[in-house]
Amino acid sequence: MRHAVILAGGSGTRLWPASRRDRPKQLLPIANGDEPMIAGVVSIAREVADRVIVVTAETLVEATLAAVPNVEVITEPVGRNTAAAIGLAGALIAGRDDHATLIVLPADQHVRDRAAMTAALAACLSAVERDDVIALVGIPPVRPETGFGYLKVETWGRRHVPMPVERFVEKPDLDTARAYLACGGYLWNAGIFCLTARRLLAELDEHLPLTASGVRQIAHDNGLIVDPRSIYEKLPSISFDNGVMEKTDRVVVVPAAAGWNDVGSWAAIREVRGAGEDGNTTTGPTIVLDGSGNVVLSDDDTLIAVVGLSDVVVVKSGDAVLVMQRNEAQRVREVVEALKSRGLARYL
Amino acid sequence: MRHAVILAGGSGTRLWPASRRDRPKQLLPIANGDEPMIAGVVSIAREVADRVIVVTAETLVEATLAAVPNVEVITEPVGRNTAAAIGLAGALIAGRDDHATLIVLPADQHVRDRAAMTAALAACLSAVERDDVIALVGIPPVRPETGFGYLKVETWGRRHVPMPVERFVEKPDLDTARAYLACGGYLWNAGIFCLTARRLLAELDEHLPLTASGVRQIAHDNGLIVDPRSIYEKLPSISFDNGVMEKTDRVVVVPAAAGWNDVGSWAAIREVRGAGEDGNTTTGPTIVLDGSGNVVLSDDDTLIAVVGLSDVVVVKSGDAVLVMQRNEAQRVREVVEALKSRGLARYL
Numbered sequence: 001m002r003h004a005v006i007l008a009g010g011s012g013t014r015l016w017p018a019s020r021r022d023r024p025k026q027l028l029p030i031a032n033g034d035e036p037m038i039a040g041v042v043s044i045a046r047e048v049a050d051r052v053i054v055v056t057a058e059t060l061v062e063a064t065l066a067a068v069p070n071v072e073v074i075t076e077p078v079g080r081n082t083a084a085a086i087g088l089a090g091a092l093i094a095g096r097d098d099h100a101t102l103i104v105l106p107a108d109q110h111v112r113d114r115a116a117m118t119a120a121l122a123a124c125l126s127a128v129e130r131d132d133v134i135a136l137v138g139i140p141p142v143r144p145e146t147g148f149g150y151l152k153v154e155t156w157g158r159r160h161v162p163m164p165v166e167r168f169v170e171k172p173d174l175d176t177a178r179a180y181l182a183c184g185g186y187l188w189n190a191g192i193f194c195l196t197a198r199r200l201l202a203e204l205d206e207h208l209p210l211t212a213s214g215v216r217q218i219a220h221d222n223g224l225i226v227d228p229r230s231i232y233e234k235l236p237s238i239s240f241d242n243g244v245m246e247k248t249d250r251v252v253v254v255p256a257a258a259g260w261n262d263v264g265s266w267a268a269i270r271e272v273r274g275a276g277e278d279g280n281t282t283t284g285p286t287i288v289l290d291g292s293g294n295v296v297l298s299d300d301d302t303l304i305a306v307v308g309l310s311d312v313v314v315v316k317s318g319d320a321v322l323v324m325q326r327n328e329a330q331r332v333r334e335v336v337e338a339l340k341s342r343g344l345a346r347y348l
Numbered sequence: 349m350r351h352a353v354i355l356a357g358g359s360g361t362r363l364w365p366a367s368r369r370d371r372p373k374q375l376l377p378i379a380n381g382d383e384p385m386i387a388g389v390v391s392i393a394r395e396v397a398d399r400v401i402v403v404t405a406e407t408l409v410e411a412t413l414a415a416v417p418n419v420e421v422i423t424e425p426v427g428r429n430t431a432a433a434i435g436l437a438g439a440l441i442a443g444r445d446d447h448a449t450l451i452v453l454p455a456d457q458h459v460r461d462r463a464a465m466t467a468a469l470a471a472c473l474s475a476v477e478r479d480d481v482i483a484l485v486g487i488p489p490v491r492p493e494t495g496f497g498y499l500k501v502e503t504w505g506r507r508h509v510p511m512p513v514e515r516f517v518e519k520p521d522l523d524t525a526r527a528y529l530a531c532g533g534y535l536w537n538a539g540i541f542c543l544t545a546r547r548l549l550a551e552l553d554e555h556l557p558l559t560a561s562g563v564r565q566i567a568h569d570n571g572l573i574v575d576p577r578s579i580y581e582k583l584p585s586i587s588f589d590n591g592v593m594e595k596t597d598r599v600v601v602v603p604a605a606a607g608w609n610d611v612g613s614w615a616a617i618r619e620v621r622g623a624g625e626d627g628n629t630t631t632g633p634t635i636v637l638d639g640s641g642n643v644v645l646s647d648d649d650t651l652i653a654v655v656g657l658s659d660v661v662v663v664k665s666g667d668a669v670l671v672m673q674r675n676e677a678q679r680v681r682e683v684v685e686a687l688k689s690r691g692l693a694r695y696l
Contacts, residue, residue: 017651285695287686289679298669303365303695305683307672312657314671321646321669323662324655331637335653338635347633347651 001097002125003197004045005089008038008056008064008107009076013336013348014265014329017320018299021348022059026107027067030263031272036067037263038107040114047118048125049103053093055085056107077229082191083204083243084235087211090200091219100197101128104240109190110272112259117192120256123160124194127252134195134203134245135162138187138253139260144177147264147330149189149241151253162252168245187253189241190260199250208243211235265329266313266322269295284316295326320347350473351448351545352393353437356386356404356412356455357424361684361696362613362677365668366647369696370407374455375415378611379620384415385611386455388462395466396473397451401441403433404455425577430539431591432583435552435559439567442545449476450548452588454539458620460607465540468604471508472542475600482543482551482593483510486535486601487608492525495612495678497537497589499601510600516593535601537589538608547598556591559583613677614661614670617643632664643674668695 011024019025026038038054045052053072056064061073074089086104093100103121111117117137124135138151150169168189172180180186195203204212214235218228236243245251261272270281270293280288284298286305293311298304302316313329315322324331339347359372367373374386386402393400401420404412409421422437434452441448451469459465465485472483486499498517516537520528528534543551552560562583566576584591593599609620618629618641628636632646634653641659646652650664661677663670672679687695 017653285692287683287690287692289682289686301667303668303687303692305365305668305670305672305686307670307679307683308676309660309671309673312671314669316664316669319649320651320653321662321664322653322655323657323660323671324653325657328656331655334637335635335655338637338653339651342635344633344635344651 001050001099002048002101002103003093003097004042004049004052004103004105005086005093006038006041006045006052006054006071006105006107007082007085007191008054008060009079009085010106010108011057011060011079012108014332015263016332016336017315017322017347018297018317020318023063024060024108025263027060027063030269031110031261037110038064038067040110041105041107042068042071044111044114044117044121045103045105047114048121053089054107055089077232079237080232080235081237082240083208083211083238084215084232086200086240087204087208087215087235088218088232090197090204091215094197094201095219097197101125101194102197102200103194104192106191106262108262109192110261110263112261112272114258116256116258117260120160120254120258121192121194123162123254127162127254128194128196128199131252132196132199132250133162134193134199134248134251136165136245136251136253137190137192137258138255139190140255140257141177141181141186141188144174144181145188146171146174146177148262150180150186151189153185153187153253155185160254160256162254165251165253168241187255188260190262191241193245203244203248203250207247208236208238211238211243265332266295266315266324267326267329269297270326293326349398349445349448350396350451351441351445352390352397352400352451352453353434353441354386354389354393354400354402354419354453354455355430355433355539356402356408357427357433358454358456359405359408359427360456362680363611364680364684365663365670365695366645366665368666371411372408372456373611375408375411378617379458379609385458386412386415388458389453389455390416390419392459392462392465392469393451393453395462396469401437402455403437425580427585428580428583429585430588431552431556431559431586432563432580434548434588435556435563435583436566436580438545438548438552439563442549443567445545448545449473449542450545451542452540454610456610457538457540458609458611460609460620462606464604464606465608468508468602468606469540469542471510471602475510475602476542476544476547479600480544480547480598481510482541482547482596482599484513484593484599484601485538485540485604485606487538488603488605489529489534489536492522492529493536494519494522494525496610498528498534499537501533501535501601503533508602508604510602513599513601516589535603536608538610539589541593551592551596551598555595556584556586559586559591613680614643614663614672615674615677617645618674641674
C-alpha cells in the first residue's frame with residue numbers, strides 16, 4: 001500500500017506573529033482562504049496514497065486533528081529532526097504493511113498546481129516500485145532563492161522523467177543562487193520524496209544505525225516494554241537529507257513545475273496570494289493609501305491603515321503587530337530572539 | 349470673579365485611531381502618562397480662576413466629567429464654532445456674575461511649563477482688569493509651523509508684558525512660516541485669552557450681533573420659554589478669531605515660552621513625550637529593531653514590533669492600527685475620508 005507521511009512537527013517562527021508556539025505554520029490559513037496549509041498537503045496526499053499519516057508533536061495533536069480530521073497521527077515524543085521522524089513513521093508502517101511505499105511530504109508548503117504535483121509523485125512512485133530508488137520531487141527554480149537546498153542534475157526537462165541527482169547542495173549565497181538559476185542544472189529540494197519502507201529502514205541501517213535500531217525498538221515494543229520517549233530522545237537530531245539522502249547513491253529526481261512555495265516568510269505571501277489592483281496584498285479590513293507592494297494582513301476586525309508607504313509588511317495577528325520592510329522579511333527571527341531576551345516570550 | 353472657560357467641544361480626527369467620534373483629542377492620555385489632555389488644562393485653569401467651566405458637546409458630557417470630575421459643564425446643543433461657544437459661556441456666566449472675567453482655554457493642548465503659562469495668564473488678567481482689553485497668550489515659535497495662525501507684533505521679549513497685536517495672520521505656507529520664525533516679530537496664536545464677560549458681549553454686539561442676541565436669549569430664558577437648540581443652531585458658525593479678534597482694536601498679547609504644543613498630529617507626540625535612548629518614542633509593549641525616530645504606540649497589551657524602519661508612526665488604538673511616515677502625519681485626514689467613503693465609518 002502507499003502511505004503518505006506528512007511531516008507536521010515544525011514550530012517555525014518565520015511567520016510570527018501568525019505562527020506561534022502553539023500554532024505553527026502548517027496550521028495557518030496562509031495560502032488558500034481559510035484552509036490551513038496542512039489541509040492542502042493532505043489533499044495532494046489523498047490523490048496518490050491509500051492512507052495518510054501525520055507525524056506531529058504531542059502538543060500539536062489536537063490542533064492538527066482539528067485542521068485535518070480524517071488522518072492517522074503518529075506522535076513524536078520530542079523533536080529530533082526529520083531522519084528520526086521519518087524513521088519512526090517508516091518503522092511503524094512497516095510493522096503493519098510488509099510492502100509499504102512511503103510518500104513523504106512536509107506539511108507547511110503551498111502547491112498551486114496540485115495536478116502537476118500528483119503527476120510528479122505518480123512518476124516517483126513508479127520509479128520507486130520498479131527500481132527501489134529514492135525518488136525526489138525537484139522544483140525548477142523561479143528566482144535566486146537562498147533559503148532552500150538545491151539538487152544538481154545534468155539538466156532538467158518538463159516531462160516527469162526521473163533523472164539521477166549528481167549531488168545535494170546546501171543553501172547557497174545570492175551570487176551562487178543566481179548562477180544556479182541561470183545554468184538550468186539545479187532544482188529546488190522541496191523535501192518531497194518517495195521510497196519503500198524497506199528501503200528506508202535499509203538506508204537507516206547503513207547510514208544512521210542508532211536511528212534505525214531506535215525506531216525499530218519503538219515500533220516493535222509498541223509501548224509495552226520500553227518508554228518510547230526515553231529511546232526517541234536519544235536518537236541523533238539530524239535531517240533526512242544530511243543523514244541519508246546525501247550518502248546514498250539511490251536518489252533520483254522528478255522535476256515538477258507545480259507552483260511550489262514553502263511560504264517561508266511574509267514576503268512569500270505575496271507570491272502565493274498575488275496582489276490586488278492597487279498592487280497590495282491584503283486580508284481583513286485594510287486601507288492602503290498611496291502605496292504599493294505592501295503585504296497588509298489583519299486576522300480579525302482590526303482595521304489596518306497604511307499611508308504613503310510601499311513594500312512594507314504589516315501583520316496583525318492575535319495580540320501582536322509586526323511592521324517591517326518586505327525585502328527584510330527574514331528578520332522576523334531577530335524579533336523572536338528579542339522577545340525571548342526581553343522577557344516577552346509570552347508573545348511567541 | 350475669574351471664570352475659566354475651557355473649550356472642549358472638538359472632535360478632531362488628526363489623532364485617529366486614538367481619537368474617535370466619541371473620544372476626541374482632549375480626552376486622550378496623549379501627553380502626561382495616563383492624564384487626559386483636558387486634565388492638564390484644568391490644572392492650569394485652577395491656578396488662575398475661581399471657577400472652572402467646560403463647554404462641550406452633549407454627547408461628550410459624560411466622558412468629560414469622567415476625565416475632569418470637579419468642573420461645571422455647559423452643553424452646546426450643536427457645534428457652532430468658537431464664537432458661539434464662547435458667547436454662550438459668557439452670557440451664562442454674566443447672568444450670575446456681573447463682574448466676571450473670563451479665561452478662555454482650548455481643552456486639547458499640552459503645556460510643558462505650567463508655571464510660565466499661569467504667569468502669562470496672570471499678566472493677561474491684570475491687563476484685562478486694568479484696561480478692559482482682550483489679552484491673548486502668544487507663543488514664541490520654535491519651528492516654521494504651517495498649522496497655526498500667527499500674531500504680528502513689533503517684537504517680542506521674554507517678560508510678561510502685554511504688547512499690541514498689529515494683526516492676525518492666517519496659517520502660512522512653509523516659506524512664509526520660515527520667514528516669520530526668522531524675523532522674530534510673530535507669535536503663535538494658541539487660542540488662549542482673557543477678557544471680561546461684559547467686554548465679550550459688547551464685542552459680540554458690535555461684530556456678531558446675531559450671536560450676541562442668540563446667546564443672551566438662551567441665557568436669559570434659561571430653557572423655560574424657548575428651545576435653546578433652535579436658537580443656537582441658527583447662530584453663525586464662525587471662529588472667535590475671525591468674528592471678533594481680527595475686527596476689534598482692543599487686543600494685546602503676552603508672550604509665554606511655556607512649552608506649548610497643540611499635539612495636532614502623531615508627529616507632535618514625539619515633541620511632547622521625547623524619545624528613549626534608541627531614539628524612538630514608544631508606549632505599551634513594543635520592540636524596535638534597527639530603527640530610530642519612530643513613534644510606536646500601543647494602547648493595550650498588543651505588542652508592536654518594528655524592524656528596519658525609521659521615522660514611521662505605528663499606532664494601535666482600539667480596533668485599528670495606523671502605519672505612516674512620521675513627516676506625513678497630517679495625512680491621517682485622508683484615512684478618515686477613505687473610511688467614510690468606503691463604508692468603514694464604524695472605525696471613526
